Amino acid sequence: MARMIFVNLPVRDLPRAKEFFAALGFGFDARFTNDAAASLVIEEGSIYAMLLTEPFFKGFLTKPMVDAREATEVLVCLSAESREAVDGMLAKALAAGATEPRPAQDHGMMYGRCFHDLDGHVWEIMWMDPSFNLCGG
Numbered sequence: 769m770a771r772m773i774f775v776n777l778p779v780r781d782l783p784r785a786k787e788f789f790a791a792l793g794f795g796f797d798a799r800f801t802n803d804a805a806a807s808l809v810i811e812e813g814s815i816y817a818m819l820l821t822e823p824f825f826k827g828f829l830t831k832p833m834v835d836a837r838e839a840t841e842v843l844v845c846l847s848a849e850s851r852e853a854v855d856g857m858l859a860k861a862l863a864a865g866a867t868e869p870r871p872a873q874d875h876g877m878m879y880g881r882c883f884h885d886l887d888g889h890v891w892e893i894m895w896m897d898p899s900f901n902l903c904g905g
Contacts, residue, residue, distance in 0.1 A: 772815070776828070778822045779821060782803070785806070786806050787864075791864035794810065795808075804820065804821050804824040805821070806819045843890045844891050846892070849895070854880060869883075879895045
């Protein structure tokens with residue numbers, strides 16, 4: 769069986785968070801979605817973000833929860849197929865209510881932009897030139 773990843777993120781308003789990510793083109797796995805949690809499908813069969821209401825999220829913690837509007841707890845970075853796909857994802861995110869905290873970063877072989885979702889979580893969208901080899905070999 770292939771390894772899967774589930775990134776768990778607290779959200780203040782689950783219906784609003786689901787609406788936001790649906791506007792970006794993502795779907796949800798109904799088997800793992802209820803009033804306290806929504807399973808955001810990033811890549812079917814391998815990558816998911818669990819959007820958890822703050823009270824439900826806190827039930828898994830032994831340390832205080834970080835408020836992503838005040839501090840950064842994680843950078844979630846997703847690859848994109850092209851520079852245009854990076855810009856397209858950002859356009860959707862901004863139209864759905866995200867904010868863009870800094871200008872695009874263009875390093876030639878890598879191009880990325882980032883947004884803060886409705887709860888302040890940082891999402892990096894990155895394109896990397898598949899022909900680039902950092903080691904030169």
